[in-house]
Amino acid sequence: MNRIITIGRTFGSGGREIARRLAQSLSIAYYDQEIVKELISRSDMADEYIRHVEEKRPLPLLPITTARTFSLSTHVTVEQNLKLYNEESSIIREFAEKGDGVFVGRCADYVLASMKPVRLFVYAAMDSCIARCRLKGNDIEEISDTELRKKIENVDKTRSRYYRFYTGQTWSDKANYDIMINTSGIKDLSLLISGLSAMIDSCFSTD
Amino acid sequence: MNRIITIGRTFGSGGREIARRLAQSLSIAYYDQEIVKELISRSDMADEYIRHVEEKRPLPLLPITTARTFSLSTHVTVEQNLKLYNEESSIIREFAEKGDGVFVGRCADYVLASMKPVRLFVYAAMDSCIARCRLKGNDIEEISDTELRKKIENVDKTRSRYYRFYTGQTWSDKANYDIMINTSGIKDLSLLISGLSAMIDSCFSTD
Numbered sequence A, B: 001m002n003r004i005i006t007i008g009r010t011f012g013s014g015g016r017e018i019a020r021r022l023a024q025s026l027s028i029a030y031y032d033q034e035i036v037k038e039l040i041s042r043s044d045m046a047d048e049y050i051r052h053v054e055e056k057r058p059l060p061l062l063p064i065t066t067a068r069t070f071s072l073s074t075h076v077t078v079e080q081n082l083k084l085y086n087e088e089s090s091i092i093r094e095f096a097e098k099g100d101g102v103f104v105g106r107c108a109d110y111v112l113a114s115m116k117p118v119r120l121f122v123y124a125a126m127d128s129c130i131a132r133c134r135l136k137g138n139d140i141e142e143i144s145d146t147e148l149r150k151k152i153e154n155v156d157k158t159r160s161r162y163y164r165f166y167t168g169q170t171w172s173d174k175a176n177y178d179i180m181i182n183t184s185g186i187k188d189l190s191l192l193i194s195g196l197s198a199m200i201d202s203c204f205s206t207d
Helices: A015-024 A035-041 A047-053 A063-071 A076-098 A126-136 A145-167 A188-203 B015-028 B035-041 B045-051 B064-069 B078-097 B126-136 B146-167 B189-204
Strands: A006-011 A028-029 A101-102 A119-123 A179-182 B004-009 B029-031 B101-104 B118-123 B179-182
Touching: A006 A015, A015 A028, A015 A101, A015 A119, A015 A188, A028 A035, A028 A076, A035 A047, A035 A076, A047 A076, A047 B146, A076 A101, A119 A188, A119 B179, A179 A188, A188 B004, A188 B189, B004 B015, B015 B029, B015 B101, B015 B189, B029 B035, B035 B045, B035 B078, B045 B078, B064 B126, B078 B101, B118 B189, B126 B146
Parallel strands: A006 A101, A006 A119, A028 A101, A119 A179, B004 B101, B004 B118, B029 B101, B118 B179
Antiparallel strands: A179 B179
């Protein structure tokens, strides 16, 4: 069976960088924007629309149960977004069947559950997330820490709702992950990646 | 500054074994029962009493706030147990000041916070904990899975209350840890330990 690693991450935690470097270190495929690009290429919806709704639950104003049981034919937005999620899940499965890979976000831990992925979750303390955003972000010099904190909280809330809507599970709940990493205290990313690679191997090794 | 590693663990997760093997792998001191033995040697209370109350909050029947603000002089049990906790914390600090070490449980992450420890939390799914208990335990052939599950839940509840009483924090909350490991899927413990050692180094390396 292919070696699949999924990475959930809070905004500003550096989870995407860990995912990318992990894939490099293991010499396996990395899937993040690659999933969205494939989704765009298969859809007749506008690129901007797909990028806007991707990793969001179908209709934020509806309670989860209502959105789930709604008469979809009359609710184009919900229908469209559920269709996008299903297409995205198919793409994730197709990629995973091609070979070993690291998948970022998009409920991949849940979508690929039957392939027994090693499921990582990367998070950090708020101060650390703010500092990372300032280091990496463009055009955020003008944004106050308070505004940045709110933005980070909002993105995480969106991811959390998206995850709960489609999986019925709680995002960031340790029960859904094999290894959770708080990046606030990491001082040497290369060392982290090499250690993490071995830890991941310890979950696969006798398969 | 000494390299300090603290390990919180749910019952049956194998956290103690990971702690022991990690200390071996890093060639540093390991503190678990060593803390209790030292506590016994310094106290005039009966060994059995100390072993019974250690890692439990002072008086289970009192709400936390009541026990904290109680007039201690009239409540010998509470007073004794708080004294034991304070003595245990002193022992932990003394050990940590002697040199690098791995500390199991006993709010060591909180007690040693000023020494900036790398804080691990080890947990596992209930089925995995039950299987581990059956593998390691003596005289548990007669205990049903239901009883064993209840025992595991009770030990974890006791640890959780103890941690909350003395630290004011939530036990097993990811915010309080640097690395969290779900042992349910681990297939090669040696590989895990070597990876974990490198991950821990990545938190210390430029100190």
